[in-house]
Amino acid sequence: MSKQYKISEKVYSQNLRAEIHRAARSNPDDLELQNLLELLRSDLSEQSLIKLSKNENFIIPSSETENIEVLARINDLKFILGGKDKKSNIKNAVTLYQKLFDETDELHFFTRSIDLVRKAKSLFLPEMSGFEKKILDIFGKLTSSYYRLLLINSSDFLIMEVSKQLLINKSLDFLEKDFNENEYNSARKYIQILNKLGHYDNNALKVQNAISMEKEGDSTASKKEPGVYYPTILQAYTDALRELKSTPGNDDLKDRLNSKIKIEQKEYYNILKNSGINIESKFDIPKMLEELEVVDFNTGFSTLFQIPIIEQKMIDSSFEQKNKTFFGQFFKDYIHITNKGTVSGIADEEKYNNNLTRNYHRMITIGLINEIKSIMDSYEKISRKVVSEFILSANSPFIPKGREHFFVEGIYSGFQNNYISSSHLLIPQIENSLKNIVEMNGRNTVRLADDIQNDNTLGAILKSDNPDKMLNGLCNEDLILELQSFLLDGNSVNFRNRICHGLIEPAEIDFYGIYLWWLTLRMVFHTKELFSIPE
Template structure:
């Protein structure tokens, strides 16, 4: 028979992403005493937790939450008796990666100072174990927690050790490190009280100069530099830096806008960011010039867009329309036409939106942008919350409007349009034929009959633009 610590060290290695409930297997469990089996079960649940680490804290959450509300193990499921078990554990005998997690839970949820010291030390050791020049994925969270806890608990010796590593990193490796690791580390220390941000300005300049094709990286470097300059009370330099970022936005936009439609839409976004920076940082002339160029770019977007068409065989629809209008008078045909308009209830539209969202979740992950004929984005429709589609009532309403618009477009193009064509083929329409629609009509105010009659006449004759401009104001 083995004890729980021997078993854990046999099963768990201190590698990145190696901690998993799958390591806690029944064949190992049966080797333990009855008392330690309960510890084994508790630890198995705890390692199934998901974590979200920020520069200033950590969140523990269930790894999976289902649409029906069911979930995997949550931090709220740890009872007071469970905490007594965790408190009694000899954390220094545990694998480093598990030690950090358990100690952090005791510190974060129970404010056990002794656990905080263990957690910070374990996270720092994990960082040093995992960090390499070539591969930094997964390491940033370790140093984040080490810094955060050491600052919160005033572990000066540990924090100074971490900062010494950071200073050397800035001097020798930060400018050449791949990905966003350097920026994340600098952002972490920027937030620390009394940290001298001047030591990272040169590195930020090097990142900006050496990554001109990586706009996300350059953008974040410029923004962090602005924050540093303001922190150093160098306001004029900060304003100048913001305008340099605006210049960069416009230069990058010009590079990409004619590549494809995605490039064109991104270019519009970068121009808008640049214009806002110019206006907020005293460059109104540059803002005006950039706005004129933005309008030119937007006009080019419809030319770049690649249209796609869908062919539908609507012969059956037309045959059905003809059959339903066969032998009817003009008045009866118009009445039949009005019966094709369906006024849906809002709840029915909402139900359809939610059903379509649940049936096709992938297509709703990224939202959509609605663009007019001038290439201007009329509406950026963000996706609904996948766990709670009705969480944001205003967003749900926008999705309902868009869904209804799409359905009405299909109904209009397929049914109403062809019904109107059939009526025009069957009858020679003049304005007097509209009188039956406006005479004694309770929704038309006295004296407005003739203008309504003219609008309806235009509509039935296919002059939709003119009809809209007469009927809409009247209604």
């Protein structure tokens, strides 16, 4: 261990990391302290420890200390990397992690010790019954279903039948308590525990999850006020029905959920109509999906990228084919009134009709995206980790360095059908990304002539006749016009401005949010087709 610094013996976890961090800052040339800090910051998982060991600058710290967390981690890492002392390393690591748990009550030390036991069960046969008794004791003392699930996930292999039945009985009691207290997320963790313990098979797991989701939807529905949008109700019923998709039987439950979904959809449509959104379409979207051969998650995801961005030439030709209205010769302006009675935009007849046509095609696109997403959801519910890996591997120039997390969260929220959260996360990032593309091409987004040199707004960046050029020639023209219309035009949806100023209803955000999510996917994964990116 570092000759310049003696580590405290009875300091662990966050306090130990803070102590070593201070020491490392005071001794920047002490590589031993720097390596120790990295080891203490690593998650207690084989994957994280292996990743740390592959860092070319990392060297395993020496073990000249009495601090049992440091010694446990060093022995853990040495066991994973292999060597002549592999058996003694794993024995030492398990013993030390057990001591750490006894001193700190921090569950991750105990579960890591059991993870190691799983790797070499024959070395720990005498201790197995002691571990089992400890698991029963810990399970009863924990206060969170999340931690109880972590405990069972790590230790199910060493729980005998008698102990398993005791845990099942306790879990059933906890499950009933959660249902009585409307704690449905917690209840679903106990359902997972009961599956892990063998009380529910995989089909029963899905049925019980569906029942809990139905209960959650019913609970929220019982408290709702007329005319108020509650997106979680429809989502709960839809998720429940989706859970049952591959399970045989359960027809009564499926029929009940279908009925509740139709009721909620009808209310949702009424709220949208009251907001001035007409979602009816003459297009046969199911037939379109059949022709596109959308049958599962992969074909759906691929088809999302085939849907074209609305073309301006299609909008222009639509107006040219129409004769001007009789009233157009008398009235110069068409005024757009908000639901508060205020004027949000003024347009001439051509712009008014262009907006109507563009909005019509946008509605068709939204309907198509919704149907595709519904098919995708019925086959796979994508995880945050998969979204993160997918986005990071794309290495999209549309995502500035350091902004990946925002896009991961925004796009993941969309995959979870939470378009309200998705929209609030993605709108500022889209604005920043567009500015970044302008600057990547050697242009300026700052108003340098002003006394206070602020960035230009999104309106200035998307404005086609902006004298400072901005995105002109750097972005697909149809995309610029659609972003300007959808996000900023007071005669159209005005999505960005209304969200930023808190002027849009939740139902509208949910409805239009899937379109923003889709546009973001297009810009992230087709960046070089839509933007000019310098080599």
